[in-house]
Amino acid sequence: MQKTEQETKACCSTGHNESESSITHTSDHAGELKTYRVTGMDCPSCAMTLEKGLSKTNGIQSVKVNYASGKMAVGAESDDMYDAIPGYVKKYGFEAVPEKPVNDSHVYNVTGMDCSSCAATLEKHLSGNPDVQSVRVNFSTGKMHIAHTLTADQVVKEVQKSGFDATPATLRNQKKEDQKAERKLPVTTISGILLALGFLGSFTAIPEWLVTAFYAAAIVIGGYKPARSAFYAVKSRSLDMNVLMVTAAIGAAIIGEWFEGATVVWLFALGNALQNRSIERTRDSIRSLINLTPSEAVIKTADGPVKKDVEDITVHEIMIVKPGEKIPLDGEIVAGMSSLNQAPITGESLPVDKEPGDKVYAGTVNESGSLEVKVTRLSEDTTIARIIHLVEEAQEKKAPTQAFIDRFAAVYTPIVFILALLIMIVPPLAGFGAWGEWFYRGLTLLVVACPCALVISTPVAIVSAIGNAARNGVLIKGGTFLEKAGAISAIAFDKTGTLTEGKPKVTQVIALQDDSDALVSIAKTIEEHSTHPIAQAVISYANERNISSQAGSQFSAIAGKGATAVIDGTEYFAGKPKLFSEMGISTAGIDERIDVMQSEGNTLVAVGTRDRILGLIAVADTVRDITVRSIEKLKQSGIGEMVMLTGDNEGTAKKMAAETGVTRYFAELMPEDKVTAVKKLQNEGKQVAMVGDGINDAPALATADLGIAMGGAGTDTAMETADIVLMADNLEKLPHTIRLSRNAIKIIKQNIWFSLITKLAALVLIFPGVLTLWMAVLSDTGAALIVILNSMRLLRQK
Incomplete structure (x- = not known):
């Protein structure tokens, strides 16, 4: 319902x-x-x-x-x-x-917006419609979220009444829009040519009325769209840049400054065209993700392979994916083995080997063998579709800086507008100059009244940074978290599965009687019937070295201590050293070695008979190679403190800290103690990020100033709950994320200061009469364009 x-x-x-x-x-x-x-x-x-x-x-x-x-x-x-x-x-x-039933919030792509004030105009217009319950328009992403009781066609018509165009933002529609190149009448070019003709004509003998006609035509052609937008803005009781610009152009024409008016219109149109082209490039950072997935898939049927649109494929159907092709939908391999390039999803630089039973993601590339994949998610539910949805949501969330700038702009514009009106009226009434002179200065101040560059300084930088992160396998949930990541001074890591593999591996084999291969063969024979992680580590070690098991019988598990089996008539045991002590077998000769190995974080598997111990196998969780490199890069990025949180004993924690390169560790922690450790770091005055798997570390992730979850590609919970999600199951992209966040904050500050200084300089130059109308337009649109281009540097950061 x-x-x-x-x-x-x-x-x-x-x-x-x-x-x-x-x-x-x-x-x-x-x-x-x-x-x-x-x-x-x-x-x-x-x-x-x-x-x-x-x-x-x-x-x-x-x-x-x-x-x-x-x-x-x-x-x-x-x-x-x-x-x-x-x-x-x-x-x-x-x-x-x-009462009509309310449609849940729908998303539309809006085209034709020139600046953030256009978004405000559209919001005001739609908010006045009784059939619209809520509406939110974001200029940076070109998206409109609207809850309404209208049909889709009625929504489009309402948007058109505000001077813009809208289309429902489905993935299929988005792809179609990207494929068709929209051809527009080059009004800016025509307006520029007419302006040039009028300017050149003023130096020749052609009639003055013809020169004025060229300027008037330039104003009408170049100013038609701003005038149309201004009309709807006024109708919606909104004071935007279009209103101010059109007022200035008309005012210039009224006082006979036709060249000024035409120049204002042309520079404004040119600036908007360049801004729109630049903004489109920032939006392309997400559209490129949309186009990663193929629109068709080959489905295995009783009558042979059949091509189908991905939107028409249902769960459990079998897709055939040949070498070199992209995976069309999320699924599970049922036949075939291959290497997959998962960079579009996880950002991992190296292909990942896949075999039957493994998950695969839409948009990843099958590099070698042919695969048969059972579909597990529909096209709108794939991992990449959810990434796109989350990223677009994130790009539309206002950062604290942006929210402050918006509040400032809302006060600044009407104040300057009133000031412009006062300048037009008060000085000439007081006898300080001619009406025409102060009217012109008032018009110039009107142009300066709209803080376009300032308003756009933050959102474009956020869109660019979040888009860059998404293409590199990192989900940043919004501008707030982007800013927080840039301010982090300490990072706390959960040890197991974050700094380490999370899977125990054999680190050492000590044979006391026979050779090590014979010892491993006996251990493998005993452990083959166990699913315990330590047993699996022994079996994997044997398989990697092609050590085969022996013929055994009477397999039995000894609860909490180990396992036993009979091999060639002899009963063998594999388990804790304590198991042999309880059987009365002395460990006097190896006690010291056992203590040393256990203090280094190893779990020991003793192998022997009822009479003697044949040897020891050390098993431990191993540090990922990529962890050490990532921590080193984080240090180079200026993170002051790297902290490891672990439940291991002091000796194991100390050894692991030395291997990983962390600067500090908290050992022997219960799960709830991780929260206390994070709070301790915060009480020391640090901005703390917590990195974990997004599920077991949820309390600590929530307590930290910034929660970062790893392995989001395989964990729905991580994608939904963490502030930042590393899609790969490693720390490879964390240094990039921190650098990107810091650069984003730096660029936002540069943009804000540049915008404020430019606007202040323009205001100061108005009163002595130095700033002309066309210079005011150039300072406004030029500053906005520079701010956008500066923000776009974040898209290119490697």
Whole structure:
């Protein structure tokens, strides 16, 4: 059942009561609850009167009236009865109108916006529509989120009334839009040519009226779109750059400054064209991800291979993927072995070997063998589709800096606008110069009144940085977390599975009697029937060295201590050294060696018979090679403290810290103690990031200033809960993320200062009459363009 408006609002408020929420539920009776807006109720007792009265009416099965929300939910026997409800309500002195079901928030791509104030104009226009419950437009991403009771066509028409175009933002639509090159009339070029003709004509003998006609034509052609946008902005009671620019151009024409007016319009159009082209490049950072997945797949059927659109493929169908092809949908390999390039998803630089039973992701490239893959997710649910969705959401979330700038701009623009009007009127009234002179200065100040460069300084940098991170296998959940990552001074790592492989491996074999291969062969024979991680480590070690097992019998597990088997009539044991001590076998000769190996973090498997110990096999969790390199790079990035959190004993933790290169460690921690360790670092005045697997470390991730989860490609929980997600199951991209975040903060600061200084310089130069109209336009659009180009450097960071 679709949500009512009340449900939609309740998502943003915790203040709704039980009776409010109850009106949206399906009736226990035959009919579905239908909601009505009720007007005319003066107090809660009116709601009670109406509820009691209607509940006694034949044909009405249930009724619930909520005074606070002005809503009434009715369950009736038939559609005719639902139609008659307003009539019954009227008898009690109230008015009831059936409420249309609210569509959940839909996303549209909006084209034609020149600046962030265009987004505000569109928001204001749509907010005034009674059929629109909520709307949010983001200029940087070109996306509009809208909850409404309209059809898609009606939404598009409403957007067009504001001077823009919109299309539903589905992946299929997005791909079609990217494939077609939109051809537009080069109005900027035509306006520029007419401006040049007028300027050159002013130095020749052609009539002055013709020169003026060239300038007027340049203004009309180049200014048509800004004028159209200005009209809708005024209609929506919005004061944007288009309004200010058009006012300045018309004002220049009124006082006879046709060249100034034409120059203003052309520079504004040129600046917007360049800005839009640059902004499109930042949006392409996500569109490139959309186009990674093929639109068709070859499906295995009883009649042979068949090509199908990915949107038409269902779960459990079998895809055939040949070498060199991209995986069309997420799935599981059922036949074949290959190496897959997973860089588009995880950012990993090296291909990953895959075999039957392994997961594969849409958009990854099959590099060698042919594969048969069982589809596990539909096209809209694939890992890459969810990445795109999360990234677009992240790009639209305002960072603290952006929120502050927006509040500043909202105050700055009307103040400067009023100041411009005062400059036009007060000085000439006071006798300080001619009307024309101060009118011109007022027009120039109008152009300076819109802080375009300042408003766009932060969001474009955030879009660029988050887009870069996504292409490199890192999900940053929003501008807030991007800024936090740049301010981090300490990183706490969970040890197991983060700094280490998370899978024990054999690190040493000590044979006391026979050779080491014979010892491993006996151990493998005993452990082959066990699924314990340590047993699996021994078996993997033997398999890697082609050491075969022997013929055994009477296999048995000894709970918590080890296992036993009979080989060639002799009973052999593999387990903790304590197992042999309990059987009365002396370990006097090897006690010191056992203590040393255990203090270094090894788990020991002793192998022997009832009479003697034949040898020891040391098993330990090993440090990833990539971990050491990543920590070294993080140190080079300026992170002051690298901390390891582990449940291991002091000796093991010390050895592991030395191997990984961390600067500090907390040992013998219970899971809840990790939270205490993070708080301790915070109390020392550090901004702390916690890196874990996103599930077991959830409390510590939540406590830290920044939660970073690893292995997001295989973990839905990590993708949904962490602030930053490393899609690969290693730390390879963490140094890049920290550097990218710091560069983003640096560029945002550069943009803000540049915008403020440019605007201040323009304001100062107006009063002595140095700043002309065209210079004011150039300073505004030029500054915006420079800010955008500066932000785009983040897209290219390697």
